[in-house]
Amino acid sequence: xxxxxxxxxxxxxxxxxxxxxxxxxxxxxxxxxxxxxxxxxxxxxxxxxxxxxxxxxxxxxxxxxxxxxxxxxxxxxxxxxxxxxxxxxxxxxxxxxxxxxxxxxxxxxxxxxxxxxxxxxxxxxxxxxxxxxxxxxxxxxxxxxxxxxxxxxxxxxxxxxxxxxxxxxxxxxxxxxxxxxxxxxxxxxxxxxxxxxxxxxxxxxxxxxxxxxxxxxxxxxxxxxxxxxxxxxxxxxxxxxxxxxxxxxxxxxxxxxxxxxxxxxxxxxxxxxxxxxxxxxx
Ligand SMILES: C[S@@+](CC[C@H](N)C(=O)[O-])C[C@H]1O[C@@H](n2cnc3c(N)ncnc32)[C@H](O)[C@@H]1O
Numbered sequence: 001x002x003x004x005x006x007x008x009x010x011x012x013x014x015x016x017x018x019x020x021x022x023x024x025x026x027x028x029x030x031x032x033x034x035x036x037x038x039x040x041x042x043x044x045x046x047x048x049x050x051x052x053x054x055x056x057x058x059x060x061x062x063x064x065x066x067x068x069x070x071x072x073x074x075x076x077x078x079x080x081x082x083x084x085x086x087x088x089x090x091x092x093x094x095x096x097x098x099x100x101x102x103x104x105x106x107x108x109x110x111x112x113x114x115x116x117x118x119x120x121x122x123x124x125x126x127x128x129x130x131x132x133x134x135x136x137x138x139x140x141x142x143x144x145x146x147x148x149x150x151x152x153x154x155x156x157x158x159x160x161x162x163x164x165x166x167x168x169x170x171x172x173x174x175x176x177x178x179x180x181x182x183x184x185x186x187x188x189x190x191x192x193x194x195x196x197x198x199x200x201x202x203x204x205x206x207x208x209x210x211x212x213x214x215x216x217x218x219x220x221x222x223x224x225x226x227x228x229x230x231x232x233x234x235x236x237x238x239x240x241x242x243x244x245x246x247x248x249x250x251x252x253x254x255x256x257x258x259x260x261x262x263x264x265x266x267x268x269x270x271x272x273x274x275x276x277x278x279x280x281x282x
Contacts, residue, residue: 023122028225030178031120035095037065042095042126050225057217060271067267068204069097071254071276072173074261075202076101078247078278079169080108085200087168089158089191091117091146092175096129101171102139103132110134115161117152119145146175149187153194167198174274176240177206180230188240197281203240204254204276206231215273237275244279251277 025044032047079085093116105112127141140161144152208215254276
């Protein structure tokens with residue numbers, strides 16, 4: 001698994017956002033804990049403390065994080081390759097990690113366009129690494145919250161990057177487990193309603209179905225750091241796809257989701273606590 005290379009690291013001089021951003025480095029944040037688990041460099045002592053406690057209890061957590069990231073690679077490869085999708089709206093992007101979504105889909109077709117959305121200021125601080133588009137394509141970064149889709153959909157960068165009359169793949173990879181059903185379902189529906197027929201939803205979400213004891217420990221570690229985690233049964237994850245046409249093999253543990261489309265992985269079911277699925281809007 002590649003980790004953040006020097007190319008994805010913004011120096012302080014490059015950090016040219018127009019306003020002061022409070023990164024709250026004193027508190028752990030899900031994006032930075034995940035970055036540390038993936039072997040990245042964009043994390044601080046508070047994040048590493050949570051991740052190290054997690055690793056002490058769950059030595060397989062790094063493999064689990066790598067598997068959670070890798071399913072994004074395979075899903076967008078299939079979307080761009082098999083389904084010819086050329087527009088992507090990725091909400092809950094995370095800290096840039098090579099390869100980023102646009103790098104994968106633009107390697108299939110350089111004209112692919114991607115809008116990235118995240119609510120963490122540190123992702124914003126590193127967003128330049130997400131804007132390295134091919135000349136034929138385009139990428140944009142919008143600071144926004146999944147719970148407020150109207151706000152980020154109204155950002156001029158969205159209209160400048162995506163044609164919402166043409167199919168778009170909405171990618172929600174490893175984000176909805178930070179929200180309850182009540183908080184997550186309405187915005188996901190609103191986003192799907194905003195997209196035309198032929199659009200797709202790619203979603204992955206944490207579960208305790210597979211390794212309940214380990215997931216309980218992991219959720220407790222996150223909770224101690226003030227990060228809510230809402231794990232779901234397979235049926236509860238399937239609910240996000242209601243009204244859509246599920247692609248094969250349905251909602252499955254992510255290591256079982258089209259492994260042939262990715263890097264060879266030896267990750268065992270026991271290390272994977274995330275379901276994923278892909279579906280088309282009819
Ligand atoms: C575990 S990371 C996943 C990153 C990436 N999608 C991946 O799978 O590699 C979750 C990301 O979702 C973001 N996030 C969490 N809640 C969010 C919300 N309500 N709105 C937007 N982003 C959110 C976090 O800041 C973090 O960057």
